[in-house]
Amino acid sequence: MSDTVSEKLESGGPAASNWRKVVVAGLIGNVMEWYDFAVYGYFASIIGTQFFPSENPAISLISAFGAFAAGFLMRPIGAILFGHIGDTLGRKRVLTLSVLAMAVPTTLIGLLPNFETIGILAPILIVLLRMMQGLSVGGEYTSSVVFMVERAPESRRSFFGMWSMWGAIFGIMLGSGIGGAVATIFGDETLASWGWRIPFLLGSLVALTSYLVRRAMDADEEAKKSDSPVKDTFVTHYADVIKVILLDIGYAVTFYVAFVYLVTYLKVIDKLPAEEALNINTGSMIILLLLIPLTSYLCDRIGRKPVLVFGYMLLTFGSVPFFAMIHTADLPLIFLGQFGFVLGFACVSSAATAANVEMLPAAVRCTSYAVAYNAAVGLFGGVTPMIVTWLVTTTGNPIMPAYWVGGASAISLAVAIFVYKETRHRAFVK
Secondary structure, three states, X not given: OOHHHHHEOOOOOOEHHHHHHHHHHHHHHHHHHHHHHHHHHHOHHHHHHHHOXXXXXXXXXXXXXXXXXXXXXXXXXXXXXXXXXXXXXXXXXXXXXXXXXHHHHHHHHHHOOOHHHHOOHHHHHXXXXXXXXXXXXHHHHHHHHHHHHHOOOHHHHHHHHHHHHHHHHHHHHHHHHHHHHHHHHHHHHHHHHHHOHHHHHHHHXXXXXXXXHHHOOOOOOOOOOOOXXXXXXXXXXXXXXXXXXXXHHHHHHHHHHHHHHHHHHHHHOOOOOHHHHHHXXXXXXXXXXXXXXXXXXXXXXXXXXXXXXXXXXXXXXXXXXXXXXXXXXXXXXXXXXXXXXXXXXXXXXXXXXXXXXXXXXXXXXXXXHHHHXXXXXXXXXXXXXXXXXXXXXXXXXXXXXXXXXXXXXXHHHHHHHHOOOOOOOOOOOO
């Protein structure tokens, strides 16, 4: 093997000694960001009673998910702020700042007194802290995806971009696993009293590690930049932004039903113990972590479009039977139904991650991708737990979340078939 080949993964790619650093730097911040962000969703029912007390438990839960959604409403603002930083000051700078901006509110949520202690200040403060978290998340994931895809070998962009998603999923799985461990050790009574705070406080340790790793990253390569990335995004490249939004709606909704809301659904609707619900979710996450590298490899081999179409067809037409199996409260059927969502999500997330970046121009890539992705996730994914909780409560139909997933996926399926043009071989400017 020649020295050139041994030094590089392939022509146009990073040196073999550096690609692992690229992967670690890109994924570790997502581990922390999504661990912290998802822990709130997992303990929503407890947070509802602690900070939004009501005689009707459903009202407390809807209020807690309302605070959850408030964080998502800040994501477009965070997208503009951190996207601008990424396009003007560089990818390294934005990745370092975003990880710091998440650590503070996460730690404070773990220390915040409840409604019984400080009254109306408790729900006000937790909503504000959730908004701060949303601001940070608005810039983290998309900036890391751009960083990874831009530094990837040309024929492995989907595989490299996948690691940001992999880090996010691992962070969520970590939150689920720690939540399950805390529930096992302390039991429901202690968990409801103060045990739920432990996972939030542990997030500060992950934050410190993430910050140190990113500070040690290599400086950005010189790239084409825009003096006004926000203006250029909305004036010149708005059509590309709309395409990305519509392409991402389906997997944003699927994610927050299958991997965030479902834990609460299993506890509240199917009456499973908290420990069992969290363990089911952790198992699903492990399977997803194994599938995503395979589906990303497939995207680099046969293209983004066929994988997108297959995944969205599975979610569009399979959501109702998948959810019907989950609602049986029979463990084998729950896992089978959840696997359907896992497979569909693995396909669409792997394909969309690279396709989104490839569809956007380099000079405004951080800003335009952040705006588009966070608009899709904020307007549809973030409000999903609250909407499906309301749908189930008002209609009395426990399968209603499936129709929400299927409808959103149908929109993205239409875009994948009729609008999206294959980008695997598209010339890619870094």
